Amino acid sequence: MxxxxxxxxxxxxxxxxxxxxxxxxxxxxxxxxxxxxxxxxxxxxxxxxxxxxxxxxxxxxxxxxxxxxxxxxxxxxxxxxxxxxxxxxPGFDNYNVALIIHTKNEFRRITQQYNVPAPRASCQKTNQPINVSGMKYPLLVKPIDSFSGRGVTKVLDTSELENAIDAARQASRSGEIVLEEFVDGALHSHSAFIHNREIVVDFFVDEFCTVYPYQVNCSNHPSQLTIAIQSAVRTTIARLVKQLDLQDGLLHTQFIANSEQYWVIECMRRCPGDLYGNLIERSTGVSYMDFFVRPFLSEIISPDVRLITQKPIGRHTISVQNPMPAYTFSHTIPAVNVHITPLKSSGERLKAAPFDKLAILFAEYADETTMLEVTPHLAELVSLESLEEIYLDN
CATH class of the missing domain: 3.40.50.20 (Rossmann fold)
Structure with a gap:
């Protein structure tokens, strides 16, 4: 064995x-x-x-x-x-390429070098004087090595910059940060599976941050993105795959788009968390996680795209703005079916987002119109109750 x-x-x-x-x-x-x-x-x-x-x-x-x-x-x-x-x-890029993709400052250097549409950025090492010359506010200040939006702050002018930089450095193991010009649009993700430096199958998802500003808590598939934007993003990512000479496997990208243009925010070769793959699998019938695993077992990714379906599915990661001992929750989601994966025991203390989550739910909608209307508001359709609310308020 x-x-x-x-x-x-x-x-x-x-x-x-x-x-x-x-x-x-x-x-x-x-x-x-x-x-x-x-x-x-x-x-x-x-x-x-x-x-x-x-x-x-x-x-x-x-x-x-x-x-x-x-x-x-x-x-x-x-x-x-x-x-x-x-x-x-098997299954891994060489370490230098992995470092480029998974470190925000190195990735920004590459997007500039290869003319990948991305927010204008400035990378700042520890104890280096901050330079925002030529950059336009508002700015996003980020640690180069954090995830789930930890340590990210939007600053509107110079007076807010110092505190944002301190917060970013505290959230970073290296103490290094990147400053980016804020771009306005909707957040999306793109999962591309690569074989022989070609994208063999990919998926676009709409994403929303409604509890903590820089952590996705609601998402849906299929996406409402236009075919033109999808095609443009796919072309850019396919070019990046060849330029970085990436190995077979997943390249997952988050980007911001409006009706006319898009900006790549970050890429990763790891699997996205919070059961993201289950969203794709419930919507398409494709084994997303199986595709992810294959290169690490020296197996080939060879999807049958003829079998892909398009069920309207929403995903919601239940989190809170203020800590509380969550006892139970209910929902009023207008869906054909709702599947819930609990992550906490009843009465266990729930930390504030982005540091904790109570459960993940998947909603199957009757149609795409309902999906697009409801998914951004899933947090409003879930009600949490604490022990105090149940036993002291009655």
Missing amino acids: KRALLVGSSFSAAPIFFLLKKRGLHVSVCGRLETDPCHQYADASFYIDYSDREALLRLVESEKFDFVIPTCNDYSYMSCAWFAERLGY
């Missing part, structure tokens, strides 16, 4: 875990939290912090796994890419 190491143990990694088990593999799981879901099913568990790439390297060298599969955060992918190059594991 061949042995695989899954680098990640959270609920977002569970679909990947079970795909590996279906292939008859012995699956070990790496992740420091013993209570995480994948540890409950693993053939073997290693409770280490996989962001410590030296510790992960020692584990892989001692256990001699046949395959190593990253999961749904940058630390997992980057630690794997770092040792995969020297140990010969």
